[in-house]
Amino acid sequence: MTNARDFDEGRPYRIVRIEGGEGVRRRLFALGFHPGDLVAVTASGILRGPVVLRNVDTGVSVAIGRGIAQKIIAEPADERA
Amino acid sequence: MNAPDAPVVLFIGQPNCGKSTLFNAVAGYKAQTSNFPGTSVQHTHSLVTIDGRVLNVIDLPGTYSLHPSDRAEKVALTHLFNELPDVLINVVDASILGRSLEFTLELLETGRPMVVALNMMDLAEKKGVEVDVPALARRLGVPVIPTIAAHGRGLRELFEAAVRGLDTGCLEPRPGLTGEVEESVMGLADAFPDELPLVFNKRFTAVQMIESGPSFCDEFLKDCLPDLKQKLDETRDALSAKRRMPVYEVFAADRHHLAQKIFEETCRVRRAPRRRAAERLDDILLHPLLGYPILAAVLLGLFFIIFKVGSPLESWLLRPLGVLKSQLGQRLGGGVLYHIADGVVQGIGGGIAIVLPYFLPLLLLTALLEDVGYLARAGFLLDTFMHRLGLHGKSVSPFILGFGCNVPAITATRILESRRDRVLTSLLVPFIPCSARTTIILALVAFFLGPAWALGFYVFNLLLIAGLSRLLSLFWKDESPGLILEIPSLKVPGAKNVALKVWFQLRAFVKFAWPLLIAGSVILGLVQSFHGDAVLNGLLSPLVAGVLGLPKELGVTLIFGFLRKELSLLMMLQALNVDYRNLLTVISRDQIIVFTIFVSLFVPCLSTFVVLWKESGKKVAFLSAGLSLAVAVVISLLVRLII
Numbered sequence: 229m230t231n232a233r234d235f236d237e238g239r240p241y242r243i244v245r246i247e248g249g250e251g252v253r254r255r256l257f258a259l260g261f262h263p264g265d266l267v268a269v270t271a272s273g274i275l276r277g278p279v280v281l282r283n284v285d286t287g288v289s290v291a292i293g294r295g296i297a298q299k300i301i302a303e304p305a306d307e308r309a
Numbered sequence: 310m311n312a313p314d315a316p317v318v319l320f321i322g323q324p325n326c327g328k329s330t331l332f333n334a335v336a337g338y339k340a341q342t343s344n345f346p347g348t349s350v351q352h353t354h355s356l357v358t359i360d361g362r363v364l365n366v367i368d369l370p371g372t373y374s375l376h377p378s379d380r381a382e383k384v385a386l387t388h389l390f391n392e393l394p395d396v397l398i399n400v401v402d403a404s405i406l407g408r409s410l411e412f413t414l415e416l417l418e419t420g421r422p423m424v425v426a427l428n429m430m431d432l433a434e435k436k437g438v439e440v441d442v443p444a445l446a447r448r449l450g451v452p453v454i455p456t457i458a459a460h461g462r463g464l465r466e467l468f469e470a471a472v473r474g475l476d477t478g479c480l481e482p483r484p485g486l487t488g489e490v491e492e493s494v495m496g497l498a499d500a501f502p503d504e505l506p507l508v509f510n511k512r513f514t515a516v517q518m519i520e521s522g523p524s525f526c527d528e529f530l531k532d533c534l535p536d537l538k539q540k541l542d543e544t545r546d547a548l549s550a551k552r553r554m555p556v557y558e559v560f561a562a563d564r565h566h567l568a569q570k571i572f573e574e575t576c577r578v579r580r581a582p583r584r585r586a587a588e589r590l591d592d593i594l595l596h597p598l599l600g601y602p603i604l605a606a607v608l609l610g611l612f613f614i615i616f617k618v619g620s621p622l623e624s625w626l627l628r629p630l631g632v633l634k635s636q637l638g639q640r641l642g643g644g645v646l647y648h649i650a651d652g653v654v655q656g657i658g659g660g661i662a663i664v665l666p667y668f669l670p671l672l673l674l675t676a677l678l679e680d681v682g683y684l685a686r687a688g689f690l691l692d693t694f695m696h697r698l699g700l701h702g703k704s705v706s707p708f709i710l711g712f713g714c715n716v717p718a719i720t721a722t723r724i725l726e727s728r729r730d731r732v733l734t735s736l737l738v739p740f741i742p743c744s745a746r747t748t749i750i751l752a753l754v755a756f757f758l759g760p761a762w763a764l765g766f767y768v769f770n771l772l773l774i775a776g777l778s779r780l781l782s783l784f785w786k787d788e789s790p791g792l793i794l795e796i797p798s799l800k801v802p803g804a805k806n807v808a809l810k811v812w813f814q815l816r817a818f819v820k821f822a823w824p825l826l827i828a829g830s831v832i833l834g835l836v837q838s839f840h841g842d843a844v845l846n847g848l849l850s851p852l853v854a855g856v857l858g859l860p861k862e863l864g865v866t867l868i869f870g871f872l873r874k875e876l877s878l879l880m881m882l883q884a885l886n887v888d889y890r891n892l893l894t895v896i897s898r899d900q901i902i903v904f905t906i907f908v909s910l911f912v913p914c915l916s917t918f919v920v921l922w923k924e925s926g927k928k929v930a931f932l933s934a935g936l937s938l939a940v941a942v943v944i945s946l947l948v949r950l951i952i
Contacts, residue, residue: 250555250557251378251726251790252790252791252793253555253557253558254374254376254378254557254561255373255378255726255793256793257374257557257558257561257562257565258373258374258376258378258411258412258561259373259408259793259795260405260407260408260411260565262561262562262565263562270591270592270595271591271592271595271596271597271689272597273597273689273690273692273693274597274598274601274693275693276693277597277689277690277692277693277696278689278692278693278702278792280595280689280796283408285407285569286405286406286407286408287404287405287407287436287798288405288408288795289795289796290793290794290795290796291685291688291689291692291702291792291793291794291795291796292791292792292793292794293692293696293701293702293791293792293793295791296791296792296793
């Protein structure tokens with residue numbers, strides 16, 4: 229189990245749960261990120277900047293700050309797992 | 310163009326779904342921007358005639374769900390709930406249909422007649438998504454019309470379907486939620502007393518009550534309908550306990566699963582054999598090392614183009630004005646008539662020759678950057694730096710728009726979720742040198758001191774904003790919620806949409822600013838002809854001459870600088886009674902720098918001040934004015950002492 233801040237870039241993960249307050253969770257749901265979804269990090273900013281998280285199923289990408297990325301708990305979903 | 314009885318057709322959809330492009334294709338040049346009564350909110354509407362029926366079509370800001378996170382979304386929802394639209398046109402991005410359908414399902418619950426515009430079909434095809442349109446329409450129970458907004462394709466069919474929707478009336482709310490959730494909702498709806506005011510219908514009202522959590526109407530219910538309040542609490546608790554998650558998540562998860570199911574049933578995804586060119590391009594644009602030089606090149610390119618286009622265009626346009634002025638002088642002598650005529654010429658000429666060469670290219674380029682989807686990417690790249698200044702990446706887009714004009718930039722702060730970020734960004738935006746100030750910087754600093762000085766001026770200005778941001782965030786210590794920003798697919802912008810966007814802003818400028826510009830010049834002309842400027846200059850001379858060390862004749866220009874920044878430049882020449890090319894004979898290079906700095910910073914222009922007031926309140930507007938004045942005085946004084 230890991231969180232989106234520590235994802236290997238390009239590797240698929242399945243969201244187990246999303247932590248944090250109601251505001252952040254509702255926002256992520258509305259943007260199309262829910263527990264059970266397959267996601268991957270496609271870009272990471274320098275100097276502890278944000279990451280771009282892509283929902284592999286819907287094709288939606290969002291940039292999220294590291295603090296929020298940390299709240300997205302997931303497990304690897306490829307053959308290496 | 311008023312037709313109060315025309316049925317209201319509301320365009321509603323998630324951000325970046327091409328909704329405005331679609332609306333622009335419908336409304337074209339006739340679209341009106343108007344204020345929404347009761348709030349300071351702007352929406353665009355237009356009357357459209359389809360088969361002899363007049364429809365009042367309204368375009369709303371994008372919203373991800375019916376539960377707003379930021380102000381732009383609140384605008385959309387206030388409209389939806391207050392206007393009681395006759396027909397909804399839900400614009401969805403077909404290329405991310407699975408996600409978009411979640412909002413469609415929410416909208417279906419309103420029970421209003423609805424048509425789904427399946428937009429960006431071309432992009433969906435490129436991504437390998439094939440939609441079975443009839444199957445989707447059957448599954449949703451509403452007409453689904455494929456459209457390509459950028460080419461205007463499908464528009465006629467869309468409106469024909471909307472008109473049919475008007476005739477058939479409201480939809481039966483379709484049960485879309487899982488059994489237990491549906492039971493809870495209907496259980497609560499059945500307990501509604503007759504006198505309870507409903508939003509759309511019983512079921513929708515019940516869903517909103519349960520889903521919105523403890524804030525929504527709870528106080529009202531506790532006082533007026535305690536029995537219903539108790540039933541509501543029980544319903545929430547039971548659902549939450551059964552599914553072991555907060556009640557809002559129950560609904561979000563239900564809609565998500567249903568949306569996925571519908572997507573899987575009605576769409577076929579051919580996996581593209583290799584990654585699309587746009588995705589590979591994104592790897593470079595968002596690359597931790599390559600992304601920054603590209604961003605710097607884009608921004609520098611922006612200014613280079615404006616400089617290269619604007620500067621020659623300006624001198625080319627200014628030349629006939631000089632000739633006209635001297636001819637006026639010969640024909641009319643030096644009396645009142647000359648001053649009025651000269652004021653008119655200066656006002657019109659200033660608008661054409663000074664503002665348009667810079668304003669137009671900047672509008673065009675920022676509109677392009679926005680439509681390509683690069684502004685969001687700039688937000689991602691700069692987020693980490695913005696964090697160190699107490700803001701985050703979402704503020705980047707208002708800042709970049711601010712280089713064109715501060716007014717739309719202030720409006721763009723609506724995309725920020727927290728009031729703290731919104732106010733902080735709104736206070737900083739007026740320090741961004743907008744195109745009007747760019748004209749001054751280029752005309753004074755670049756022309757008389759050289760381009761390197763002008764570039765230095767910009768760098769200094771950005772550093773100043775960074776410093777101010779740090780300083781201001783000391784007063785608003787509360788944590789910024791952090792960045793959540795959708796990165797839309799890269800798109801080739803539609804020429805028509807970009808042109809319309811530029812046209813709307815330009816029209817607003819011509820309508821609002823030009824009369825001010827002309828009136829301002831005429832008034833100054835009159836004031837001069839009656840020697841009233843001496844009085845104003847005398848009043849301002851402690852500041853202008855004492856603090857800033859400038860000729861006291863420039864005092865009056867500052868007053869006009871508050872109307873429009875570029876007026877200061879025009880008025881400067883008029884006040885000093887000197888030809889542009891001979892400016893250095895009456896004022897030194899150091900004085901030019903101090904004047905430019907002070908004029909750039911000293912106060913947000915009238916339009917910016919008004920929009921600040923409307924968006925964030927009187928306090929913020931005056932705070933901004935006070936802050937600008939203080940910063941301008943301090944910086945100008947420092948610069949004066951140093952150089």
